[in-house]
Amino acid sequence: MAVLNEEQTMLRDMAREWADNETPVTAFRKMRNAAPAEGYNTEAWSEIGQMGWGGIVVPEQYGGSEFGYLSLGLVVEQLGRNLAASPLASVGPAASAIVMGSSDAAKTAWLGKIAAGEAVATLAIDEGPHHDLSKIKTSVAGGKITGTKEFVAEGDSADVFVVAANDGLYVVAKGDGVVCNTRKMADARSHAQIVFDGASAEKLGGTDLTQAIVDRATAVLCAEMLGMAEQAFSVTNDYLKTRVQFGQPLSTFQALQHRMAKMFTEIELMRSVVEAALEAIDSGRSDIDQAVSLAKAVGGDTLKLVSREMVQLHGGIGMTDEHDAGFYLKRAAVLETMWGNASYHRERFARLNDF
Amino acid sequence: MATTAELDAPTRPTDAFREEVRGWIAENFPASLKNAGNAMATIEGPVDESADEKAWREAMGKKGWGVPTWPKQYGGGGLSPAEARVLNDELGRAGAYNPIGGMGVMMFGPTLLEFGTEEQKQKYIPDIAMSNIRWCQGYSEPGAGSDLASLQTFAEDKGDHYVVNGQKTWTSGGQWADKCFALVRTDKTQKHAGISFLLIDMDSDGVDVKPINLISGFSPFCETFFTDVKVPKENLVGQEGQGWSIGTRLLQHERNSLSGGGSSARMNAGEGVADIAKKYRGTDDKGGIADADLRTRIIKHEMDKRAFALTLRRAALDAKSNQGPSAATSIMKNVGARITQDRAELGVEIMGMNGLGWEGEGFSPEELNQTRVWLWGKAVSIYGGSTEIQNNVIAKRILGMLDHQ
Numbered sequence: 001m002a003v004l005n006e007e008q009t010m011l012r013d014m015a016r017e018w019a020d021n022e023t024p025v026t027a028f029r030k031m032r033n034a035a036p037a038e039g040y041n042t043e044a045w046s047e048i049g050q051m052g053w054g055g056i057v058v059p060e061q062y063g064g065s066e067f068g069y070l071s072l073g074l075v076v077e078q079l080g081r082n083l084a085a086s087p088l089a090s091v092g093p094a095a096s097a098i099v100m101g102s103s104d105a106a107k108t109a110w111l112g113k114i115a116a117g118e119a120v121a122t123l124a125i126d127e128g129p130h131h132d133l134s135k136i137k138t139s140v141a142g143g144k145i146t147g148t149k150e151f152v153a154e155g156d157s158a159d160v161f162v163v164a165a166n167d168g169l170y171v172v173a174k175g176d177g178v179v180c181n182t183r184k185m186a187d188a189r190s191h192a193q194i195v196f197d198g199a200s201a202e203k204l205g206g207t208d209l210t211q212a213i214v215d216r217a218t219a220v221l222c223a224e225m226l227g228m229a230e231q232a233f234s235v236t237n238d239y240l241k242t243r244v245q246f247g248q249p250l251s252t253f254q255a256l257q258h259r260m261a262k263m264f265t266e267i268e269l270m271r272s273v274v275e276a277a278l279e280a281i282d283s284g285r286s287d288i289d290q291a292v293s294l295a296k297a298v299g300g301d302t303l304k305l306v307s308r309e310m311v312q313l314h315g316g317i318g319m320t321d322e323h324d325a326g327f328y329l330k331r332a333a334v335l336e337t338m339w340g341n342a343s344y345h346r347e348r349f350a351r352l353n354d355f
Numbered sequence: 356m357a358t359t360a361e362l363d364a365p366t367r368p369t370d371a372f373r374e375e376v377r378g379w380i381a382e383n384f385p386a387s388l389k390n391a392g393n394a395m396a397t398i399e400g401p402v403d404e405s406a407d408e409k410a411w412r413e414a415m416g417k418k419g420w421g422v423p424t425w426p427k428q429y430g431g432g433g434l435s436p437a438e439a440r441v442l443n444d445e446l447g448r449a450g451a452y453n454p455i456g457g458m459g460v461m462m463f464g465p466t467l468l469e470f471g472t473e474e475q476k477q478k479y480i481p482d483i484a485m486s487n488i489r490w491c492q493g494y495s496e497p498g499a500g501s502d503l504a505s506l507q508t509f510a511e512d513k514g515d516h517y518v519v520n521g522q523k524t525w526t527s528g529g530q531w532a533d534k535c536f537a538l539v540r541t542d543k544t545q546k547h548a549g550i551s552f553l554l555i556d557m558d559s560d561g562v563d564v565k566p567i568n569l570i571s572g573f574s575p576f577c578e579t580f581f582t583d584v585k586v587p588k589e590n591l592v593g594q595e596g597q598g599w600s601i602g603t604r605l606l607q608h609e610r611n612s613l614s615g616g617g618s619s620a621r622m623n624a625g626e627g628v629a630d631i632a633k634k635y636r637g638t639d640d641k642g643g644i645a646d647a648d649l650r651t652r653i654i655k656h657e658m659d660k661r662a663f664a665l666t667l668r669r670a671a672l673d674a675k676s677n678q679g680p681s682a683a684t685s686i687m688k689n690v691g692a693r694i695t696q697d698r699a700e701l702g703v704e705i706m707g708m709n710g711l712g713w714e715g716e717g718f719s720p721e722e723l724n725q726t727r728v729w730l731w732g733k734a735v736s737i738y739g740g741s742t743e744i745q746n747n748v749i750a751k752r753i754l755g756m757l758d759h760q
Contacts, residue, residue, distance in 0.1 A: 257756050262746070346655065
């Protein structure tokens with residue numbers, strides 16, 4: 001655990017308690033079964049809005065609290081533990097794009113609503129199944145944007161999109177020239193293809209800003225992954241202590257103890273790299289790119305290990321839809337892929353270090 | 356919010372203290388030793404001290420700054436942890452090193468400060484603070500490795516003294532040590548509760564030391580035989596039967612030093628493995644390491660190393676903010692060992708046949724060193740509680756998993 005100030009400690013504890021009370025995994029299951037068009041838990045999201053979490057990275061002058069990325073990460077981590085279906089991890093970085101962007105009009109139009117949870121903002125960046133900023137073809141001419149974005153998280157409900165074009169980042173409101181095609185995926189969360197066909201677009205910044213925002217989104221995603229890894233591990237540890245075979249709890253078998261010790265070790269390392277990435281953003285370090293790639297690569301490998309072991313160590317029950325293990329597995333695989341998998345980030349880290 | 360910036364911040368203990376430290380180092384540290392590193396800290400070998408090295412050791416020893424946080428009345432520096440960090444910073448800045456080390460400092464001293472009598476502290480601690488005498492550890496036996504509590508070396512009660520018989524092994528630096536802190540059995544009817552913590556003079560009659568030749572060609576460890584060795588009763592630390600709890604407390608000090616600034620850190624220092632790979636294996640058209648498979652493994656290793664460094668920093672910040680010992684400390688030994696061994700394996704692989712040279716012509720000094728470092732590194736996951744024992748400790752103490760019945 002990073003050393004937190006009082007405000008961060010309160011925020012984390014509050015988020016943890018709220019997530020345990022209001023969005024246990026049963027709430028996710030209910031949402032999955034009901035399959036609302038938004039693809040998230042609308043009741044919980046409206047409470048999140050009232051608590052002001054939508055504005056954690058928004059300056060006070062626009063109605064936010066400007067606590068920063070470590071704080072946003074702490075909240076998202078707590079939500080991730082319970083697989084809480086909320087757009088928060090998309091909203092924060094999208095708001096940052098507007099904050100860091102050059103459009104005062106966009107700031108005035110959107111930041112207040114985003115901070116209050118009245119508008120959902122999201123990132124529309126990639127155009128294929130793998131994260132790759134070098135393959136962006138979307139273009140803008142005369143203030144109109146044209147291109148097709150794939151796998152846009154929260155695309156089903158977003159009121160405003162932060163869109164990557166080949167010359168930088170734009171803000172585009174839902175409406176004329178924006179078409180949403182839902183993509184139903186294994187994690188039962190909102191993902192959509194968004195087609196921009198001459199929609200009005202306002203420029204926020206160049207491709208440097210695009211990369212900076214993707215790094216922020218990746219760091220927040222890593223916090224969600226950390227929460228999931230910790231909870232998947234904890235549920236598995238509890239299960240091994242209760243499941244009896246050969247007259248003994250499974251937790252007494254050394255082969256399993258050592259697998260758990262190994263996972264515990266990897267999760268401790270994961271916590272260090274994820275917190276370091278969030279802190280790097282807050283302190284404006286020059287090596288945010290490296291810190292983020294380290295977090296996503298190490299975090300991705302660790303969540304992969306823990307989520308797969310969760311199924312294996314639960315045995316048959318872990319294969320059933322009735323058990324939560326499958327939810328962690330499916331969400332984990334989506335997050336491992338989003339914003340570049342471990343292999344992508346290892347390569348990026350290597351290039352940044354001249355290996 | 357505490358970050359690296361705060362760790363590095365030159366404030367807190369007062370700038371006046373920093374000035375004092377800086378001035379004292381400038382006055383006392385011999386210029387000839389600048390950036391020379393600390394030969395005394397390398398693995399328990401015999402060292403021919405130069406006049407300058409001796410002067411520096413004695414200056415630091417007298418000042419108490421070799422053991423900066425130990426109490427002043429026993430020859431320590433009496434500094435706060437924050438002041439000790441300033442001292443450490445300033446030593447680094449001046450290209451100086453701490454000449455006071457060894458097992459007395461890393462393990463035995465802190466344990467004696469906690470469990471020793473006033474007389475014992477006054478008798479032993481000042482010599483440790485000056486590095487005047489060398490200590491060795493008498494724990495493992497041929498039949499008691501990971502299962503240390505099955506040790507058999509017996510100390511028989513003869514009224515005012517014990518008579519010790521038995522054999523210890525893996526005694527680091529036993530051939531050069533003046534004294535030994537040992538776990539011995541004072542009661543054969545109980546396993547853990549029959550163990551006591553005893554201090555034995557290595558020059559006593561009946562102590563026989565034989566170096567063990569290792570696969571690396573080094574002999575840093577010995578077998579130590581005790582035959583009817585007389586040990587005064589006043590050399591008992593704590594009570595009879597308390598040896599196990601004292602001894603395991605000492606192992607915590609050992610694990611901390613092995614995972615933190617110990618030998619693993621030194622073995623990882625030096626030229627980056629990626630640069631060595633480029634030199635030996637060449638580069639591709641993008642300037643990257645030519646062998647793609649090797650390159651991927653080097654990247655993973657470098658990331659692992661970075662994650663470990665961040666975890667050490669996190670644990671240090673946790674300790675500093677009084678959140679209690681971080682759970683992260685329990686993983687340090689295993690991860691440190693993994694990184695040390697991965698690095699050595701990569702080094703040998705990169706150098707090919709040149710990385711396996713044993714001695715003599717045809718190899719660079721770096722290549723010959725690589726061979727020995729690689730072989731010695733196999734010990735890292737075995738000593739100080741093997742990787743498997745560490746995993747048992749994590750599973751049982753932290754994860755609450757129980758023993759198999």
